[in-house]
Amino acid sequence: MGDLKLMKGNEALSEAMIRAGCDAYFGYPITPQSEVLEYLAREASARTGMVVLQAESEVAAINMIYGAAGAGRRVMTTSSSPGISLMQEGLSYIASAELPCLLANVVRGGPGLGTIQPSQADYFQSVKGGGHGDYKLIVLAPSSVQEMVDFVKLGFELGEKYRNPVMILTDGAIGQMMEKVVLFEQMPRKTEFPDWATTGKKPGKDRNYITSLHIQSEKMEEINLRLQAKYKEIEKNEIRYQTVNLEDAEYVFTGFGLVARICIKAMEMARAKGYKVGVIRPITVFPFPTQVYADVAPQLKGILDVEMNAGQMVEDVRLSVNGATKVEFYGRMGGMIPSPEEILENFERIYIKGETK
Amino acid sequence: MTQEAIFAGFGGQGVLSMGMILAYSGMLENKEVCWMPSYGPEMRGGTANAITIVSDDYISSPIISRFDSVIALNQPSVDKFESRVKPGGMIIYDSTNILTPPTRTDITIYNVPGSEEAVKLKNIKVLNMLMLGAFVRATKIVKEETITEALKQVLPERYHKLVPLNMEAFNVGTSFVTN
The missing domain is CATH 3.40.50.970 (Thiamin diphosphate (ThDP)-binding fold, Pyr/PP domains)
Structure with a gap:
């Protein structure tokens, strides 16, 4: 120590x-x-x-x-x-x-x-x-x-x-x-x-x-x-990643770096409302942990990728699941940080209410 | 126990230090801590704030938009953050500095005449310690005696002679909270 x-x-x-x-x-x-x-x-x-x-x-x-x-x-x-x-x-x-x-x-x-x-x-x-x-x-x-x-x-x-x-x-x-x-x-x-x-x-x-x-x-x-x-x-x-609560997950929040932690908080809030959400956090973004997404995709109703940009890693997530599940994106730009509440709201908007922007 | 707090005020009022002293105290008590300052243009004269989380458990997100406690040292901070206190949470504000006090009825509101009391101590700079005293007494998230040690870690050694004055201010602050 x-x-x-x-x-x-x-x-x-x-x-x-x-x-x-x-x-x-x-x-x-x-x-x-x-x-x-x-x-x-x-x-x-x-x-x-x-x-x-x-x-x-x-x-x-x-x-x-x-x-x-x-x-x-x-x-x-x-x-x-x-x-x-x-x-x-x-x-x-x-x-x-x-x-x-x-x-x-x-x-x-x-x-x-x-x-x-x-x-x-x-x-x-x-x-x-x-x-x-x-x-x-x-x-x-x-x-x-x-x-x-x-x-x-x-x-x-x-x-x-x-x-x-x-x-x-x-x-x-x-x-x-x-x-x-x-x-x-x-x-x-x-x-x-x-x-x-x-x-x-x-x-x-x-x-x-x-x-x-x-x-x-x-x-x-x-x-x-x-x-x-x-x-x-x-x-x-050298692929490294972290997963949380994937076992029974019907949905996955994913993001890298800081945003992954915000996703974990949003996941806790979603679970409290009864939604079975897990989190995947790539630790290496090259090499990208393609297989973990591919493996979990068949059990999912969808993935919400969250980033502080206009949607970049989401392309790698989509390539990883190769159409096996839906991959939607939510992001903030220009120095803004998404809050856990925002992630949850957008998850509900897209996947529960089925609305598009 | 988890406390998700935000310390907010003008740049120069010591709001970042308040959060940092709390974070050090949490660490000294083996709790999980996270301190996230605003570091943007607001540092230069506008409003500054520091989100500080102290918890017995793993802290997931350092970014939060709802707070257990808001400690507001100026009017813009009350205006901005009152609506973001969780129901059942609290707001502590410097009543000397604030003309339009918070009005919510589902949270606990402490008005502490911080600036006035700091003037009585002949040093307006201890306002932050005074407000921190009220916060620690109200939340009990760390032990009051831990603050002295935390203060020594935050202040460079050449300022350690100011520790007694700061602790005096802290203790005055605690006296405004009666449970």
């Missing part, structure tokens, strides 16, 4: 980064995640010697991540939606070069500069590519401050296991709210680095060369095939 603390999501994420033995953080401040850089600047280097650097822009930060990841270091950056958009080019390069690194997107309402309030509108950007080319991030969606801690450790591990960038997809509300957290013990920083890392040419060994440029199409296709095989492997091994 580690330390028990009351922390903001952003602070908890930062503390976890230090404790996970992270070697370097490169970032640029943006609300609602500026606490990350502030916390690290205050705490990190004195405790572990970790490098904490405010880059001149998000474009610079992601390329610093590219460089340090290439040297085999444990590296992380964080930002919020507009800043993450700026990082997409570098992220595509990192995915192509197969380097491990960890990012957190503390999503705010968009499009554009938008608002500083929480949103989930960057789901497509996170799980369907974002940058150019056929690549995937491993995407973890925490729904509590505790998971902001746990997923930093898990994110580094998964990234290093698959040599792939990992994204923690969270939102402004989780970043700003305080909950109890159990912190894991301080881990030592790495002293040995992978044999592919650019740590200096050793006598008698070939030099390591990290690039995403392969002019020959045959070579580039080969790399694409290797990446796709890796993503299949990730889909086979």
Whole structure:
């Protein structure tokens, strides 16, 4: 059992980064995640010697991540939606070069500069590519401050296991709210680095060369095939999800991150009114937990997917059930958060009264 | 026991701290806690609020729109949140600051002349502790003695000399609630 603390999501994420033995953080401040850089600047280097650097822009930060990841270091950056958009080019390069690194997107309402309030509108950007080319991030969606801690450790591990960038997809509300957290013990920083890392040419060994440029199409296709095989492997091994009350469920509320918890409250209220509702929460949104939806679909009268966007994950839910049950959507946008009452009302409107908007 | 509360007032009145002190107290008593501040443009001069949930059980949603208790330090907060108190719940308001008091009959209403009492203590900034005192006495969601310890965790060490004044205000607040 580690330390028990009351922390903001952003602070908890930062503390976890230090404790996970992270070697370097490169970032640029943006609300609602500026606490990350502030916390690290205050705490990190004195405790572990970790490098904490405010880059001149998000474009610079992601390329610093590219460089340090290439040297085999444990590296992380964080930002919020507009800043993450700026990082997409570098992220595509990192995915192509197969380097491990960890990012957190503390999503705010968009499009554009938008608002500083929480949103989930960057789901497509996170799980369907974002940058150019056929690549995937491993995407973890925490729904509590505790998971902001746990997923930093898990994110580094998964990234290093698959040599792939990992994204923690969270939102402004989780970043700003305080909950109890159990912190894991301080881990030592790495002293040995992978044999592919650019740590200096050793006598008698070939030099390591990290690039995403392969002019020959045959070579580039080969790399694409290797990446796709890796993503299949990730889909086979790394799916994570939470289910609540599925056994007797006739309906399912589903959502990721913060919204999943609001769905659980709405489910409790629905059960109190006699509706048999369960909840599915994808914890990894790539790889997406397709099978759990497919398995439960035949027993259902319908699914209500709830998100803080115009309906993004709902497409993956529909693909998962493949027509076996009805999938309806309810969402709020632009920084608004759906309340449990709202979810229940919309469930009753759609599935009990059979009304459409 | 679960208490779903919202502390609301102008930015600068210490409403976020009230919630945070309550959340720390809950944690010190091994309860589940969640503190969710408003952090938008309202932080800069308008109304600020912090939803604070303290419970003996797992807390599902940190986002709620109906409250067991509303602690209102200004008129806009009474106007906005009175209708969102659950039937049988309560509203505690600073009667010095509020011209149009709440009117519902299905909830308990405590009027605490918070600003007036804080002036008597020669520091208007302790208004939040005064109102928190009334809230804790009325709900008993945490023990009153836990608050001192929580206050020490929330306040940076250089302000610990202010703990006695804050606790004095807290105790004055409790005296306005008689069960």
